[in-house]
Amino acid sequence: MSLRIHRMLSIPGRRLYSQQHIPPRNWQLAGHVPPTSLLFDDDAAPVIDLSEDEPPSPPNKCPAVAPTPEQWRRHREQIKKTFPDGWNPTRKVSRDAMDGLRSLHAFDKDTFSCAVLADKFKISPEAVRRILRSKWEPSREKRGRLAERERRSREEWIAKRRQEEKDRAAQILSEARQDDNPRPHSRSSRVKPRTSSSSSDVYPSRRAKFKILCDIFRLVRGIYLHDPIVCANAKVDKRRLTCHC
Incomplete structure (x- = not known):
């Protein structure tokens, strides 16, 4: 048992609650003499200025230099004269508050006087007197x-x-869903190109386009092969050839 305790104590970095866990400080300053402070140096200047060399930082907000305008000063004086206790408007008292006011006054009339109740309930003393005089319930x-x-x-x-x-x-x-998924434009909202002729002439169908291409191919083939029959049978409308297909 003693050997086990000795091993536990000999383990490096082992912390025990009975020991003080302060790391050793060995700065190796034993052979160096500390410098003499200026406050205790006789050879130094007799007056030592300990103030900061840099000026203090200016405040965030500069105080007002110009006096208060006359209209603002008169308005402030009138407000103080009208409301000496500050803004304290009259308030409505509920029926439960009236019952509580009567109960407090009946419990101790000296402690809960009219002035105290008026101050606590934020109403005028005349209203407190009327509530206390009223017997209707x-x-x-x-x-x-x-x-x-x-x-x-x-x-x-x-x-x-x-x-x-x-x-x-x-x-x-x-609104968030509309921003994430924008609505596609409808056909009616699409901008149509301006046309000088009818839509059937400018935008032929696929079948008409295919027929025109077939007629052109037959005509070119007949011209290339010098076949007069093909050239005669290939009926190509000049109007369809000049259209934008």
């Missing part, structure tokens, strides 16, 4: 109808947004 049936209407309106709004997202996604997908 809807019946259980009407409360259920109101809750059902709110739930239905919320579900309709969510369904509408989902449908809009689906339509937008389908439109984007169709």
Whole structure:
């Protein structure tokens, strides 16, 4: 057992949790004397400037040099005068919020005063006083109808947004498919060349082309063989010979 432990400890590169794993640092600087710092050098200059030689980098945005225009200054003063607390518009309070407001005020009137409730619910103190003075509460049936209407309106709004997202996604997908696979041009959209004569004369059918070529071949063959019968039988229309086939 002791031999096994000795072998484990003698293995190079073996790491143990009980040892400190810091690599040895031997920079071989024992025979070299470190240079004297300028701060402790008596022969150096009495005043040492430790500032940077290069100037500091300029800021990204230069501050405004010209004063604020008169119309902007008057507008800013009027806004501060009209809204001393900043932009804090009045808000509508739901029926559940009204019930919670009444419950908080009934729980502790000193802690949840009108000013505190107006500040927390973002409404005017007069609205808080009117809510606390009002004793009307809807019946259980009407409360259920109101809750059902709110739930239905919320579900309709969510369904509408989902449908809009689906339509937008389908439109984007169709546009991507059209870009990947362009539609071939239809026959009606092809540009037709301008013709001075009828289409039957300018664009003969394949059979007419073949017949013209056969007549020309027979005529050339008869001329080459000096066969008057072939030349007489080869009926070639000058109009068909001059057509663009």
